[in-house]
Amino acid sequence: MMAHCLQLAWAIGAVAFVVIAAWGLGGCLQRWLRDGTGLLDSECAALRFLGGAGLLGLVTFLTGLFHFSVWSSVAILAGAALLNVRFPWSGHRWPTVSSGLLFAGAVVVLCVIGGLARPIGHSDEDEISYHLLGPPIWLREQRIAPVPEESLTAFPATIEMLYGLARVISNDRASGALGALFLGVLVWQVRGLARLLGSTVLGGDLAAAFIAGMPAVTSTVDHSFVDVPYAAFILASARLAFEGSRPRLAMLAGVFAGFALGTKYFGMPATLLLALLVLIFHTGSVVPRMKNVAAFLVATGVAGGAWYARNWIVLGSPVYPPPPLLWHWFPTPTFSLESSIHLNALIIERGVGFGHKITDLLLLPFRLTYWTASFHGGGGMGLAPLAFGPVGLALVWKQRAGLAWAALGFMLTLLWFYSDQEFRFLGPAAAIYAAFAGVGVGVLLQQPGKLHRWLAFAATGISLGIGGTHAITNRADRLHSVLSPACSEARYREGVPYHDAFEYLNSRADVKKVFVCQPFTPVYYLQKPYTVALGRFGVQPHPGIRSVADAIGGVRSLGVTHVIDVNYFDTGFAWPDTGAGRLLHEAKNVRIYACEDAGGRQ
Amino acid sequence: MSDKQLPESKLRLATLWMLAVLAGYFVFNILGSRTVQGLLGK
Numbered sequence: 119m120m121a122h123c124l125q126l127a128w129a130i131g132a133v134a135f136v137v138i139a140a141w142g143l144g145g146c147l148q149r150w151l152r153d154g155t156g157l158l159d160s161e162c163a164a165l166r167f168l169g170g171a172g173l174l175g176l177v178t179f180l181t182g183l184f185h186f187s188v189w190s191s192v193a194i195l196a197g198a199a200l201l202n203v204r205f206p207w208s209g210h211r212w213p214t215v216s217s218g219l220l221f222a223g224a225v226v227v228l229c230v231i232g233g234l235a236r237p238i239g240h241s242d243e244d245e246i247s248y249h250l251l252g253p254p255i256w257l258r259e260q261r262i263a264p265v266p267e268e269s270l271t272a273f274p275a276t277i278e279m280l281y282g283l284a285r286v287i288s289n290d291r292a293s294g295a296l297g298a299l300f301l302g303v304l305v306w307q308v309r310g311l312a313r314l315l316g317s318t319v320l321g322g323d324l325a326a327a328f329i330a331g332m333p334a335v336t337s338t339v340d341h342s343f344v345d346v347p348y349a350a351f352i353l354a355s356a357r358l359a360f361e362g363s364r365p366r367l368a369m370l371a372g373v374f375a376g377f378a379l380g381t382k383y384f385g386m387p388a389t390l391l392l393a394l395l396v397l398i399f400h401t402g403s404v405v406p407r408m409k410n411v412a413a414f415l416v417a418t419g420v421a422g423g424a425w426y427a428r429n430w431i432v433l434g435s436p437v438y439p440p441p442p443l444l445w446h447w448f449p450t451p452t453f454s455l456e457s458s459i460h461l462n463a464l465i466i467e468r469g470v471g472f473g474h475k476i477t478d479l480l481l482l483p484f485r486l487t488y489w490t491a492s493f494h495g496g497g498g499m500g501l502a503p504l505a506f507g508p509v510g511l512a513l514v515w516k517q518r519a520g521l522a523w524a525a526l527g528f529m530l531t532l533l534w535f536y537s538d539q540e541f542r543f544l545g546p547a548a549a550i551y552a553a554f555a556g557v558g559v560g561v562l563l564q565q566p567g568k569l570h571r572w573l574a575f576a577a578t579g580i581s582l583g584i585g586g587t588h589a590i591t592n593r594a595d596r597l598h599s600v601l602s603p604a605c606s607e608a609r610y611r612e613g614v615p616y617h618d619a620f621e622y623l624n625s626r627a628d629v630k631k632v633f634v635c636q637p638f639t640p641v642y643y644l645q646k647p648y649t650v651a652l653g654r655f656g657v658q659p660h661p662g663i664r665s666v667a668d669a670i671g672g673v674r675s676l677g678v679t680h681v682i683d684v685n686y687f688d689t690g691f692a693w694p695d696t697g698a699g700r701l702l703h704e705a706k707n708v709r710i711y712a713c714e715d716a717g718g719r720q
Numbered sequence: 721m722s723d724k725q726l727p728e729s730k731l732r733l734a735t736l737w738m739l740a741v742l743a744g745y746f747v748f749n750i751l752g753s754r755t756v757q758g759l760l761g762k
Binding site for chain 2 (some may be wrong): 558564569571577580
């Protein structure tokens with residue numbers, strides 16, 4: 119019990135440290151955020167934290183290219199925190215608490231608590247396969263670099279840097295809670311956007327509740343994913359880009375777009391889209407508009423380009439793993455064209471979603487609302503966007519800001535629809551839908567008469583009921599495991615594949631380096647140095663070794679002392695039973711061998 | 721917009737729209753749910 123509580127306390131302390139550091143660094147942007155913008159105080163505070171988080175991720179990455187350790191992490195966090203030691207709430211007017219804000223706050227708190235659960239799952243869980251894979255390996259290597267055999271660790275990782283900081287100064291419980299805090303940021307942003315578009319105070323608060331009550335947004339927010347922070351960056355960038363036609367605002371918008379670019383590859387098309395909308399919706403003649411676009415793009419490149427430069431220099435392609443078309447321009451030695459085509463096919467297969475025909479597009483609003491079982495039981499978006507969004511849109515589309523936001527929401531939806539239809543990737547557009555819904559419901563609730571008000575209450579109640587129920591049921595086991603040490607232990611043992619084998623390898627001092635036969639083995643749980651013959655999606659880290667059979671004779675020369683082989687989905691074991699090592703441990707679907715040379719020495 | 725009054729025709733349209741959305745929810749997510757289908761013996 120005591121150990122469990124101490125772990126939680128360490129994780130919460132680490133999250134608080136990262137938040138204070140992000141807040142401190144965000145102070146650099148504070149003056150620009152306040153200067154002549156119409157941001158609400160709460161929105162300004164959210165953007166300050168968000169900008170600080172982006173800067174903290176960038177600073178950690180740039181310093182980590184040369185050195186990464188527990189002490190360097192503490193130094194970065196302390197330095198950032200000391201930049202502004204004022205308490206977060208001083209000088210800000212906070213809004214009056216309403217039922218909408220209470221609902222949103224309750225969901226955020228639930229998600230943060232759920233985020234304190236230990237990460238579990240197989241290698242098909244993104245946080246296990248790559249989001250959280252880096253930090254322990256960076257600590258071993260003393261620098262931040264992509265994990266050679268896991269190509270997806272080369273993705274831009276601004277937010278994973280924060281997860282890494284929190285993780286290395288505490289434990290594996292910190293990153294989920296830290297990720298969930300970004301839902302709180304998005305909630306303030308959506309509320310501010312609804313108010314900007316002209317909603318009532320009640321409408322703004324309900325918009326905040328609608329985004330917090332969207333299962334599509336909240337379902338993975340405490341899984342150390344980066345979709346919600348990404349949505350927050352895009353929304354912040356658009357908020358500043360549409361705020362006025364001054365180059366300084368365009369530049370600040372570009373900084374946030376750069377952080378989005380440094381969080382997901384989706385940031386590339388989204389940034390181009392934002393640049394196009396800056397060109398269209400900024401006032402003045404063509405030359406100042408072009409200057410604003412240039413300022414926006416330069417700032418984007420500065421804030422987000424480092425990841426792409428690193429990939430280009432280290433791995434051979436700015437986008438890694440490169441898609442087939444890009445591979446012809448940037449052929450990468452460790453990731454073949456064949457692997458690229460294979461990965462692309464997988465992404466296309468996964469991203470089919472609701473289909474790509476025009477009829478699918480027309481049916482999209484209804485499917486996103488009613489097809490709640492889609493996307494692995496993603497839970498849909500609730501009723502509010504469909505019930506109130508069109509009303510909100512009809513009210514504001516004649517205003518310049520309303521039209522700009524509607525255009526952005528529509529184009530982001532099109533981008534999602536024609537690319538990778540994974541529900542959580544729709545986050546930035548969903549935030550805009552929620553804001554429009556807030557505008558609509560706010561106006562409807564103040565009209566005289568009863569029927570429409572009852573209907574608005576019913577749609578709001580059902581929408582938030584779906585979201586609230588989903589927020590609890592979706593993470594019931596996580597919540598339970600945070601509150602109960604016994605449940606936490608049972609969940610970990612049940613949820614970690616090959617648990618005993620990893621425990622065996624991690625606990626033995628003679629295990630120096632492990633050869634992992636099956637590319638889909640969840641090496642996140644392995645605390646020892648390791649290597650593979652072939653990574654997930656076909657990465658070949660060792661020239662000349664294309665399979666386990668190629669590696670059998672040469673593993674000793676790679677410094678390998680032990681081999682782990684798993685029977686993944688009944689594909690069978692890859693390591694031969696005889697002649698290549700001594701069987702040390704065997705359990706269901708997993709074997710561990712000791713590598714021996716001809717003399718029988720390990 | 722905080723004191724915005726909608727014309728009667730637009731308010732009626734918005735009311736009908738909300739009614740349709742709620743009806744859709746009733747059809748797809750209540751009648752269409754496995755629990756209800758199980759109760760109905762389908």
